[in-house]
Amino acid sequence: MSHETQIILERVVLVKVDANIYGARKKLKKEDLVLADGSKLPPEDLASLGSKRLLDPDKLTVFNRLKKEAERICLRVGTRFLGGFAVPVESAAGITAELERIALDFAAAKTEFIAGYDAAVTDWVVRHPEFAGIIEQAVDSVEFVSTRLSFDFLVVSVGLPESLPPADVVRLESKIGSLSEQMFYEISVEANQLIEQSLLGKEQVTRNALRPIRRMRDKLDGLGFLDHRVAPVVSTIDDLLVRIPNKGAIEGGILQEILATAMLLSDPDKTRRHGEGLLVNQTPVVEETDVDETFEYADLVLSTVPTETTVSTEAKPVIAECVSDNSDFTDLFDGIFDDELEPTSDDWALEVLLDKSQTNLETGHDADRDNDLENAAEPEPVTAGDDEEADDSDQDYWF
Structure with a gap:
């Protein structure tokens, strides 16, 4: 195993x-x-x-x-x-x-x-x-x-007996390996329900529309150990949630960002590729540099810099630093509401959410599964208006 x-x-x-x-x-x-x-x-x-x-x-x-x-x-x-x-x-x-x-x-x-x-x-x-x-x-x-x-x-608890034949070990590992795929699929089911029943065609929604987003975020966070690509997706959702006003109806640009995030989560393949792309951008590239070469390079730089005033002739060593990419995703939605932006396909939500340096993504689709949609969270009707007080209840509201 x-x-x-x-x-x-x-x-x-x-x-x-x-x-x-x-x-x-x-x-x-x-x-x-x-x-x-x-x-x-x-x-x-x-x-x-x-x-x-x-x-x-x-x-x-x-x-x-x-x-x-x-x-x-x-x-x-x-x-x-x-x-x-x-x-x-x-x-x-x-x-x-x-x-x-x-x-x-x-x-x-x-x-x-x-x-x-x-x-x-x-x-x-x-x-x-x-x-x-x-x-x-x-x-x-x-x-x-x-x-x-x-x-x-x-x-x-689930475990493997020591005497289990190799073929059975492979079979169980295959089942366990598909857990992340199943998780992303279940997230997509709930995201699609949120889009169809609460977000599409809405100019504003109450804060209860955030319940499904928070629920999906918590599920991904709790099962993050199933797939390394989950963590940056959770960070993307967190960045969105902290920028939502604490009171009042949700509308305008922030509502469109919620829609874009839901559309990303509604496609398992795009969600995985988004997380993978963010991981690539966050991973620092550390190059090994010989210490002697570092000092030689520092001496070369100092000898070629023109000076007009007296400069100390003592060379100071240059310490190479590797700075990881900024993990702040506050610019993740930059450009989503520009007038010249004209989405031409279903990939627009992904393009909105991906970091600006991430390009040339290929589209893909997961296989359909039976019987999962029936057991997804069932929406219930809600009256119009702003229900901040109802936000603390366990009941989901759809718009």
Whole structure:
């Protein structure tokens, strides 16, 4: 196992969320259907009949909501891994506390649902009297339904046994190596939601629009050990956040910078290349110089400089210094709002954010993934106006 893999495994725990939800569905049978004379169903190898509901699906909404909430809590600081979530060790205690709260809410909702189960079935039959027979013959007992509703979670450390075959070691290292890719993809999902539902076409937004930006920043910062290119991206976001006014609506140039940052984060490949480019610009280039050559060069410089006044003939050694590039990104957005700037492609946000010395970037795209968008943070409506007081709550607002 490589040293990098070992470091990652030591810094994360695996959180597994196990939520079972009763479906209240049964397979639809041929005898459940009333066909007109001469009608014929297609054979089973051609089409299936589907399923029938046994009660109002709204009765189960609370369980689905709690399951998704648990997944969002884990995704807030972690990333998907081995059917669960890789979460930084330092965040495990906070995640556990929130999942325990959800477990209690789930248990309370289950108790209420079981108590009203028979009434819910009866109500469903009354709403569909013509099909009462096919509903009643498929209804499950309360005891069976109770076994199909459960919520639990597990927090474990991941390690490699010493006797693991080399092929399995390579397979696990490949999974661990893809963690950063998955992290950047999840960030892009949330950034796209922020753009589409809160920023595009807006002349001003309230400060609640900063919540997703801060959430993405904290996730990247917490998982920064997965990829060395994360740190400069976090610095870029920090530089933007400190320049946002503490009060009032967000508008004008600073709103456009927020949009540009969100557009950068919405593309995993551009985010990685941006971080890599900033690292190149920040890395000092240290050249080894022979001490004798340094003194000779100093003597040469002193002997060729014309003087009009008396200058001391004692040569002073020249000490070569290597000064790293300025890590201040305050000029990162220079030029974004110039009148002559006319973005011609989706790369404009990247060009705005990259350091002026970074050029000739090639575009690229990540592969699509299934089922991640469903579990991303779900937006909720918000009323217009400036809500500084609401900024301290846990609820996300979208515009």
